[in-house]
Amino acid sequence: MPPLNALKGFEAAARLRSFRKAADELNLTHVAISHQVRQLEDDLGCALFLREGRSVALTEEGRVFYDYARQALETLVTGAGIIRRHGPEADLRIETYVTVAIRWLSPRLSRFHAAHPEINFSLNTRRTEWWFDEANTDIAIMYVDRDLPGSLRARRLFEGTLYPVCSPSILAALSPVVTPSDLLGLPLIEVSSAPNDWRDWFRAAGIENAPALRYTKVDTYALALEMAIAGAGVAMLNGPFAEEELRRRELVLPVDLVARSRGDWAVLYRADRERDRKIRAFADWLVADVEAERARSAVVNSGR
Structure with missing residues (x-):
């Protein structure tokens, strides 16, 4: 194995085309970099640089070896990073x-x-x-x-369930008995990352070919919920994310139908x-x- 410190000095000098710049980057002296490169050349039995005044250029052997040295050092950096991230003192990243x-x-x-x-x-x-x-x-x-x-491995927490929610004010404006088709005339709130939620729920309600629906599209269920609470429309949820609002009746279920989602x-x-x-x-x-x-x-x- 070539000496590791010498590899670092060689890689920096080859990349920067300067012993002085390599010394500054590695917080070493110009003499130390020159010594590391000479040590590596002696170990390999060939010249790696052509010295041209204050600048240096790689020899043919130096160009070949540089690719291997760079890959080796990058691999070591990657491996060290993985160990540090996964070590006993590292945070669990959720x-x-x-x-x-x-x-x-x-x-x-x-x-x-x-x-x-x-x-x-x-x-x-x-x-x-x-x-x-x-x-x-x-x-x-x-x-x-x-x-x-x-x-990847997965452990199931709970099944996906689709159910509409709205503010009590929207529900009060509807007839005493609300059917799924009654929602077709209301402003619906769709989550852009889940474009099938409403269609799947209507299909479960027996409405296979729903007419063109009026959607307000948002990017998260959280925003859809806030808009529903504010009375801006009916939101379709997937999962247990509105229990408190339903318990406090800030939100209500306009139709008592919970459909199974796709996942x-x-x-x-x-x-x-x-x-x-x-x-x-x-x-x-x-x-x-x-x-x-x-x-x-x-x-x-x-x-x-």
Whole structure:
């Protein structure tokens, strides 16, 4: 193996075409860089640079070796970064959508921290990309409506359910008995990343060929909810993100029909990190917390 420090000096000098600039970048002296390059040349048995006054140029052997040295150093940097990100002191990087983070996950995170005070975590929301970021995420809570690649594992949290919500003022303006077809004449709020929600719900209601619908398109379920609360229209939800508003009657169900969506909500992580202590702790805790909440809800409902 060529000496590692000499490789760093050679790579910087070759890239910058200057021993002096390489010395400045590596916080070394010009003499130290010259010594490293000479050490490497002695090790390889050939000249790597042509010295031309204050500037240097690679020899043919130097050009060939530079590609290998650069790739080797980049690989080491990448590997070190992965170890640092996944090491025992690294934060658990949680990824999810804005709506899930605000309306469902954030109230639970304090309970997770109480159960696992040794695990620090960071929460990132996705606004433009809607799928698992394998390079920058450890674990994610996502809506899964497709076959997973072999690189990912998923544990189901709850099924996707579609149901419309609106403000009490909109419901009061309708006839005492509201049918799904009554919603066709109302302003509907559609989430742009879920364009099939309304169509799937109408189909489940027996309306196969709905006429042209009036939509206001927004980019998150959270925004659709806020608009529904403000009386701007009827929002279609997918998942348990409006329980508090429904309980306080800030929102109501205009039609008592809940349809099954095309996918499920799940916690995802990379298959090759399935045994990671922090990932396993968060996934196990989240699944158990959802099950406990489901059990509490069943007890409350059975007592009504």
